[in-house]
Amino acid sequence: MSESRPVALDAMGGDHAPHEIVAGAVHAVRERGLSVVLVGSPRVLYEALADHDATNDVPIVRAEEALAMDEGALASLRRPRSSIAVACHLVRRGDACAVVSAGSTAGVVATGRLRLKPQQGVLRPAIAVALPTVPTPTVLLDAGANAEVKPEALVQFAHLGTAYAELAFGVEHPRVGLLTIGSEAEKGNKLVKRAHELLEGSPGVRFIGNVEGYDLLAGKADVIVTDGFTGNVALKTMEGAVRYAFGELRTSIGSGRLARLGALLQRSRLRELRRRLDAEAHGGAVLLGLNGTVVIAHGSSRAPAISAACQLAADLAKGGVVARIGERVNAVPRHHRRW
Amino acid sequence: MSESRPVALDAMGGDHAPHEIVAGAVHAVRERGLSVVLVGSPRVLYEALADHDATNDVPIVRAEEALAMDEGALASLRRPRSSIAVACHLVRRGDACAVVSAGSTAGVVATGRLRLKPQQGVLRPAIAVALPTVPTPTVLLDAGANAEVKPEALVQFAHLGTAYAELAFGVEHPRVGLLTIGSEAEKGNKLVKRAHELLEGSPGVRFIGNVEGYDLLAGKADVIVTDGFTGNVALKTMEGAVRYAFGELRTSIGSGRLARLGALLQRSRLRELRRRLDAEAHGGAVLLGLNGTVVIAHGSSRAPAISAACQLAADLAKGGVVARIGERVNAVPRHHRRW
Numbered sequence: 001m002s003e004s005r006p007v008a009l010d011a012m013g014g015d016h017a018p019h020e021i022v023a024g025a026v027h028a029v030r031e032r033g034l035s036v037v038l039v040g041s042p043r044v045l046y047e048a049l050a051d052h053d054a055t056n057d058v059p060i061v062r063a064e065e066a067l068a069m070d071e072g073a074l075a076s077l078r079r080p081r082s083s084i085a086v087a088c089h090l091v092r093r094g095d096a097c098a099v100v101s102a103g104s105t106a107g108v109v110a111t112g113r114l115r116l117k118p119q120q121g122v123l124r125p126a127i128a129v130a131l132p133t134v135p136t137p138t139v140l141l142d143a144g145a146n147a148e149v150k151p152e153a154l155v156q157f158a159h160l161g162t163a164y165a166e167l168a169f170g171v172e173h174p175r176v177g178l179l180t181i182g183s184e185a186e187k188g189n190k191l192v193k194r195a196h197e198l199l200e201g202s203p204g205v206r207f208i209g210n211v212e213g214y215d216l217l218a219g220k221a222d223v224i225v226t227d228g229f230t231g232n233v234a235l236k237t238m239e240g241a242v243r244y245a246f247g248e249l250r251t252s253i254g255s256g257r258l259a260r261l262g263a264l265l266q267r268s269r270l271r272e273l274r275r276r277l278d279a280e281a282h283g284g285a286v287l288l289g290l291n292g293t294v295v296i297a298h299g300s301s302r303a304p305a306i307s308a309a310c311q312l313a314a315d316l317a318k319g320g321v322v323a324r325i326g327e328r329v330n331a332v333p334r335h336h337r338r339w
Numbered sequence: 340m341s342e343s344r345p346v347a348l349d350a351m352g353g354d355h356a357p358h359e360i361v362a363g364a365v366h367a368v369r370e371r372g373l374s375v376v377l378v379g380s381p382r383v384l385y386e387a388l389a390d391h392d393a394t395n396d397v398p399i400v401r402a403e404e405a406l407a408m409d410e411g412a413l414a415s416l417r418r419p420r421s422s423i424a425v426a427c428h429l430v431r432r433g434d435a436c437a438v439v440s441a442g443s444t445a446g447v448v449a450t451g452r453l454r455l456k457p458q459q460g461v462l463r464p465a466i467a468v469a470l471p472t473v474p475t476p477t478v479l480l481d482a483g484a485n486a487e488v489k490p491e492a493l494v495q496f497a498h499l500g501t502a503y504a505e506l507a508f509g510v511e512h513p514r515v516g517l518l519t520i521g522s523e524a525e526k527g528n529k530l531v532k533r534a535h536e537l538l539e540g541s542p543g544v545r546f547i548g549n550v551e552g553y554d555l556l557a558g559k560a561d562v563i564v565t566d567g568f569t570g571n572v573a574l575k576t577m578e579g580a581v582r583y584a585f586g587e588l589r590t591s592i593g594s595g596r597l598a599r600l601g602a603l604l605q606r607s608r609l610r611e612l613r614r615r616l617d618a619e620a621h622g623g624a625v626l627l628g629l630n631g632t633v634v635i636a637h638g639s640s641r642a643p644a645i646s647a648a649c650q651l652a653a654d655l656a657k658g659g660v661v662a663r664i665g666e667r668v669n670a671v672p673r674h675h676r677r678w
Contacts, residue, residue, distance in 0.1 A: 213575025217583040236552025241580035
């Protein structure tokens with residue numbers, strides 16, 4: 001599928017909005033050849049684009065309101081003209097192919113749900129994150145859109161994640177694991193035990209069984225499904241643990257006779273590695289299952305991360321991720337559907 | 340409270356049983372001045388003790404059966420004379436002060452529950468692990484004893500963890516956090532939202548509110564309560580993430596011009612640090628809330644970890660952790676109890 005419509009980029013969301021967002025848009029257009037439209041306050045964005053001599057390169061769509069980073073789901077209902085709402089509206093109208101925002105996750109998810117609506121056949125949209133495994137990332141979902149779900153939703157997450165792994169990372173027949181607390185089928189809580197039964201023999205899902213917390217970064221599965229509460233706790237735990245390990249490492253190599261070697265390491269590979277591992281630097285989480293793709297960049301994103309998020313959004317749109325998910329979910333034979 | 344009764348050490352549980360277990364017992368007796376009794380096959384244990392010239396230093400209590408490492412909860416019911424069951428029986432009879440086992444967690448938990456029974460007023464025994472924060476460890480519970488609990492159980496976990504942090508780590512007025520997916524009171528699933536209400540204003544609990552996955556290793560709380568499903572996923576995720584970070588680090592510093600510096604680091608501090616961070620090396624998880632303390636050492640424990648686990652068990656028994664938990668749980672005014 002060719003895709004000439006631009007990515008709608010929420011220019012007002014994120015800790016470094018609008019300047020780093022605008023710089024990311026300029027990078028995406030000039031270096032990646034992407035088509036991007038900035039959504040936000042025209043006056044502010046025009047000035048920011050002028051700093052890059054880019055007023056002719058990136059169009060602006062007006063949105064005078066914005067969601068603050070600490071505003072949650074409710075605020076999104078009260079701000080129908082916020083930059084993220086307008087960006088969603090562009091996709092809805094067919095004037096943009098996907099949305100990118102570095103705004104507050106709760107606000108982006110609530111706005112996306114409200115403005116784009118779940119696609120036909122999808123029970124619950126989910127947040128998918130790509131964990132830095134090799135050779136291809138492991139997709140973890142739901143990373144926090146739904147604190148409470150039914151087992152049937154986990155089967156759908158398997159379809160959403162499978163479509164994402166295929167399109168974003170070119171994985172053929174992605175292996176799907178179910179996050180729980182032991183490898184035997186009967187391990188876990190009620191939700192997981194029932195989901196295990198449903199996933200076994202689910203058409204179109206290559207289910208490899210239970211996986212545990214250890215396996216998230218071990219590359220054992222291409223897609224790992226869980227409820228949004230567990231997924232969010234696991235993702236943040238992982239980020240905290242990586243940060244902790246590097247902090248301890250810095251303390252350890254910063255003291256004693258190895259101090260100078262440590263300092264050398266810190267300045268070079270260590271910093272690079274830390275950045276790569278730190279989940280905050282990943283291309284972005286993706287909200288799947290809506291009538292349009294929404295890439296949620298981390299709130300602390302600077303220009304390179306915004307540009308990468310635009311690339312991911314464009315790739316997913318070009319691959320037709322919404323249609324692919326729709327085909328998968330609706331291709332499940334009626335007697336296998338529990339939704 | 341003085342404590343002269345020995346620690347009952349399950350000599351047949353663990354990947355390196357019985358030799359490393361016996362070596363750990365000899366270390367605990369000789370180097371730590373602890374009193375330990377080994378439970379297992381007398382012939383095998385006598386020979387192992389003879390290797391240390393220690394046949395007179397450590398008494399043996401006969402148990403001819405053992406739970407295999409891959410045997411779960413059900414097997415423990417079928418083996419009333421297993422080494423872990425006999426060790427629990429010694430505590431029950433008042434002939435030992437606490438149990439240490441490196442056997443399978445599921446088997447140890449099931450046997451402990453069955454043989455020692457939950458103490459009066461305790462709804463659910465829980466597994467507590469000490470995370471390596473500074474200046475004192477953070478106690479996470481439940482780390483996996485209960486896959487499904489009611490909100491009231493989380494309040495009790497707060498009492499169990501508070502007693503443990505006070506006795507094992509000397510923390511005064513431990514701060515208790517509730518693990519969830521956002522700092523606001525209304526964040527989380529139904530279980531957590533209700534537990535938040537119950538914890539607020541719970542007498543005897545210094546509740547500091549919600550904590551997130553990031554906070555597990557940040558020293559923000561002294562005790563973090565969660566259900567056993569979430570706690571187990573978080574603990575294993577943390578272990579996996581630390582392992583991953585060090586693996587990546589090794590790859591990174593092992594290549595290119597920094598290879599030699601990296602190799603130097605690997606041989607010294609890095610290995611030491613990795614061992615300290617790796618949750619597998621911690622003193623052991625503790626099963627709290629039974630009529631007797633059970634320390635569950637990691638299955639891969641060697642002599643030093645077994646010796647440390649014996650020390651922890653003796654310290655907890657000496658501090659009267661069972662009585663302390665009983666006082667806490669039963670001191671909650673009736674109108675505040677929801678159990």
